[in-house]
Amino acid sequence: MSSLTGFRDQSFLDKISILNEVSMGKDIEDLEDLLDLFKNPIGDTSVDYMVVTALNGVLSSDEKSAVDLLSCDNEKIRVLCIRLCGEFKFATATPFLVSLAEKTDDSDLLFEVIVSLSKIGGDESVSLFRSNITNDDDLVASMCIEVVGTFKDEESIGALSDIVTRNNEDAYYEICDLTTWKAVEALTSIGSSASLSFIVDNLHHRNPTVRRVVTDCLTDLGAPAVPYLQKVITPDAEKDDMILAANVLGFIGDKSGLEVLMDALDKKYSTDSSVNYAIYEAIGSIGTMKGVISLIDGLDVDDELITLAVLTGLDRQVNPGVIKKMTEMISQGGSQAGKIIRAVVTAKALNIFAGLYNEGKIGRFMMNAVVASKDPEVRTAFREKLTEIGGDEATVDIARLPDIEEIAGKRALAVDDSKSMLALYRSILTSNGYEPSIAENGQEAYAFVEQGDEFDVVITDMNMPVMDGMELVEKLRFTDGFEKIPIIMVTTESETSQMELARKTGVTDFITKPFTPDQLKAKIAEYVS
Known part of the structure; x- marks a missing residue:
């Protein structure tokens, strides 16, 4: 009953x-x-x-x-x-x-069935998912795309590739729809030679969100992505492709990627400073003793930004050999020595500073550069390092540092996934009388806005993980108080379509890497009196 x-x-x-x-x-x-x-x-x-x-x-x-x-x-x-x-x-x-x-x-009803079958699994339903990859309903299509990726269904590669390719065409590239996003993720999940080769071929997809998803997927994949990225870092590769490939190898951080990057430098695959900057920064991010050799060689390059990238990388793995080599280079004097000393301060390379501090005149020159800095954050960092070093001379040098002063007046927001670029922005902005706020991606940058911070100018990179520059600009333009704030986008992009898309999104103007501090100051001065 x-x-x-x-x-x-x-x-x-x-x-x-x-x-x-x-x-x-x-x-x-x-x-x-x-x-x-x-x-x-x-x-x-x-x-x-x-x-x-x-x-x-x-x-x-x-x-x-x-x-x-x-x-x-x-x-x-x-x-x-x-x-x-x-x-x-x-x-x-x-x-x-x-x-x-x-x-x-x-x-x-179809969506309900698709969701249920995706949980049950089994080969019987794969053909159903495959046939609905291009369903007119985006939710149904996206779910089916996700499932064929989970099932690693290689027969779906053609249809998935077509979705990504279509989103690269003139009529569609301005918006990354959900199905394209899911198609990139599914192709990476399938993980076959055909699917990964296609993903790497789309590193420089015309839509910035697709580029970010491709970067994130390859980074999450890790070491298995390295052989495919290696095919992009060649003497005949496009500049933009090489930069993005080097960035991903740095994000992955696997030693196998180091061989690819070092080979590119040794064989001089590119003379473009933006490409070589990306390669040096990636080598520094991977952080192996073998890479130190390439980084030290990079100190000879007459490019201030590359020097910053090199010192940022070396500071993570400083050792007596690094200090000895740097002592020799700085002791030779000249403009190169001055450039290295300034870069140590700008990059806040505190471990290198500590190693060079007791090297007679070199230590004095470095202290002079620290004292000359107008950046309160730099002064605080070196004050703490001197306290750690200790001794009578350090005590005297601490007294030489000006009191920490709040920068009054204009405020700037600088956004870039490169630590060395952010260090350069801080140096340029503080020397120009700005109080800088810095962020490593658009999401971190927008958090400043959400907490009520106001800015006179925004400087942002285009290609970044988590939230790219385009998405950040779009969010800012729909935020009260940021509708007309000058936004300067820093980019290595060479395609006109990317500039046009950025302007539609709300970018005020551009500055192309590489640039000098004076060029950035002049660009800011055009829009901020």
Whole structure:
């Protein structure tokens, strides 16, 4: 006899108590009465909710009944059973669900079936997912794309590639839709030679969001992505492709990528300073003793930004050999020595500073550069390092440092995923009388805005992980108070279409890497009096 006999005549508390017992007891004898209560609700929200819970409990213990009810005429019961079959991975439901999906024209019902089948798994449903990759309903298509990626279905590579390629065409590249995003992720998940080669070929996709998703996916993939990225770092590769490939190798941080980067420098694959800057920064990010050799060689390059990247990398793995070599180079004097000393201060290379501090005149020159800095953050960092070093001379040098003063006046927000670029921005901005706020991606930058910070100018990179420059600019332009703030985008991009897209998004002007501090100051002065 069912526990629910005479249920409708019971008090509220008794109804709740009975349904709790039914839910826990999972007795199939209660199924018919539960179905009746589900079809003809009591009208009390709490009780009706408990009916659903109890029905789920009973059906979860009886796979046959749950599958049989997939053919029920009642739409709500059918949907409940579709979800339940997925939640409890009832494999015998697969042929019924596939048949239902093939027959229905209801996109909502199809989505329910797709979700359920994705949880059940198995080869029987793969062809259904594959055939719906290009479904007109984006939610259905995106779910199917995600599932074929999870199943590593190589037969889907062609259709997935077509989605990404279409989003690169003139009529579509300005917006990254959900299906393109999911297609990139699915192709990376499949992980075959064909799919990964295609992903790397789209490192410089015309849509910045797609570029970011490609970068994130390859970074998450890690070492298996290195051989495919190696094919991009060649003497014949496009500049933009090489920069993005070097960035990803740095993000991955695997030693196998170091060989690729060092080979590019040794064989002089590129004379472009932006490419070589990206390579040196990536070598520094990987952080191996073998890479130190390349970084030290980079100190000979007459490019202030590359010197910053090199010193940022060397500071992470400084050793007596590094200090000895730098002492020799600085002792030779000249403009190169001055450039290295200034870069140590700008980059806040505190470990290198500590190693050189007791090297006679070199230590004095470095202290003079620290004292000359107008950046309160730099002064604080070196004051703390001198306190750590200790001794009479350090005490005297601490006294030489000006008191920390708040910079009054204009404020600037600088955004870049490169630590050396951020160090350069801080130096340029503070020397120009700005109080800088810095962030490594658009999301960090927008957090300043959300907490109420105001700025006179924003300087942002275009290509960054987490949130790229385009997305940041778009969010800023829809934020009260930022509709007309000057936004200067710093980029290595050579394609005109990228500049046009950035202007549509709301960028005020551009400055192209490499640039000098004076060039950036002049660009800011055009828009901020």
